[in-house]
Amino acid sequence: MARLLTLTFLVLATALPGALAWGAMGHETVAYIASNFVSSSTQSYFQSLLGDTSGDYLASVASWADSYRYTTAGKFSAPFHFVDANDNPPSSCGVDFSRDCDAEGCVISAIQNYTRILLDSRYSAANRVIAAKMVIHFVGDIGQPLHCEALDVGGNDIDVTYDGDDTNLHAIWDSDIPESISGGSSMASAKTWASTLTTAINSGDYKSQASSWVSGLSVATAASQQATALQWASEANAYVCSTVLKGGLSTVQNKELSGAYTTAADPVVKLQIAKQGYRLAKYLDAIVAAI
Ligand SMILES: *[C@@H]1O[C@H](CO)[C@@H](O)[C@H](O)[C@H]1NC(C)=O
Numbered sequence: 001m002a003r004l005l006t007l008t009f010l011v012l013a014t015a016l017p018g019a020l021a022w023g024a025m026g027h028e029t030v031a032y033i034a035s036n037f038v039s040s041s042t043q044s045y046f047q048s049l050l051g052d053t054s055g056d057y058l059a060s061v062a063s064w065a066d067s068y069r070y071t072t073a074g075k076f077s078a079p080f081h082f083v084d085a086n087d088n089p090p091s092s093c094g095v096d097f098s099r100d101c102d103a104e105g106c107v108i109s110a111i112q113n114y115t116r117i118l119l120d121s122r123y124s125a126a127n128r129v130i131a132a133k134m135v136i137h138f139v140g141d142i143g144q145p146l147h148c149e150a151l152d153v154g155g156n157d158i159d160v161t162y163d164g165d166d167t168n169l170h171a172i173w174d175s176d177i178p179e180s181i182s183g184g185s186s187m188a189s190a191k192t193w194a195s196t197l198t199t200a201i202n203s204g205d206y207k208s209q210a211s212s213w214v215s216g217l218s219v220a221t222a223a224s225q226q227a228t229a230l231q232w233a234s235e236a237n238a239y240v241c242s243t244v245l246k247g248g249l250s251t252v253q254n255k256e257l258s259g260a261y262t263t264a265a266d267p268v269v270k271l272q273i274a275k276q277g278y279r280l281a282k283y284l285d286a287i288v289a290a291i
Helices: 002-015 024-037 040-050 064-068 075-081 107-119 125-141 169-182 187-203 222-244 260-290
Strands: 159-162 165-168
Touching (some): 159 169, 165 169, 169 260, 187 260, 222 260
Antiparallel strands (some): 159 165
C-alpha cells in the first residue's frame, strides 16, 4: 500500500503544471532566436508546414507540447519533456542514456523520435506538424538544467520562495529567473530578449563560442540524432552541480532565491537560452537539408 501511494504521488507530482519546462516565454525566446538563424529554405519549409508565414511561425508553436501533455490524447508525451539523470548533485553530475531514459521515453529519445518522423516522407503532413512542434519544444527543454535531473522530481519538490512567494526550485528556473532577465512573460518580452541574445551571438559575448555549440550536431542516423541530444542534456545537467545546487540542498531549501542566487544563475540561463536557440536553428537546417 505504501508503495502504491508513493507511486500514485509520483505520477501526480509529474503531472502537475509546476513540472513544465522553461515557461512559455523561455520557449518563445529559443524559437525567436532560431528564426533569426535558420536558412531561408528552412524558414520556407516550416512556414509552409505550420501554415504560418509570419515571423512568429516558430515562437507561436513553441509551447504547444506543454498543453498537449495535459490532454488525454497527449498524456503519453509527458515523460518526453525531461530526462531523470540519477546522478548525485552537487558532488557528481552526469546523464547515462541507458540508466536514465527508460521505456516510457525521455527528452533524448523524443528528440530522436520526432526527428525521424520529420525526415520520413511516409508520415502525413499532420504527423509532421506534430513532430515539428515537439522538436521545437524539446530542443528548448533539454537546455533547462532541472529538466535533466531526477533529484526531487527535477527540483519540483524543493520548496523555495521568490520575491516572497512560495514556489519551487524547478519553477523559478523555468520562469521566474528568465522573466527577471527579460522583464516579463509576454511574447513581446521573448522577442526583445531574443533580439538581445541574437546580437550577442552575432557580434557580442557569444560570437567566439557559437560554432562550438553546434559541433557534432548531426541528424544523419538515429545514433547521431541521439548522440546530439545526449550531448545537450549532459551539458545542461552539468549546471545542476556547478550552479543550480552548487552549495547543496540546504542552501536553497526554503530560502529566498531572488537575490544572490539569481545573480549567479543569470549567466547560465542566458547562455542556455541563447545556445538552444542557435542549436535549434542549425538542427532544423540539418533536417531540411536531409529531407
Ligand atoms: C514517437 O512518436 C509517436 C507519435 O507521437 C508516438 O506515438 C511514439 O510513442 C513515439 N515513440 C517514442 C519511442 O518516443
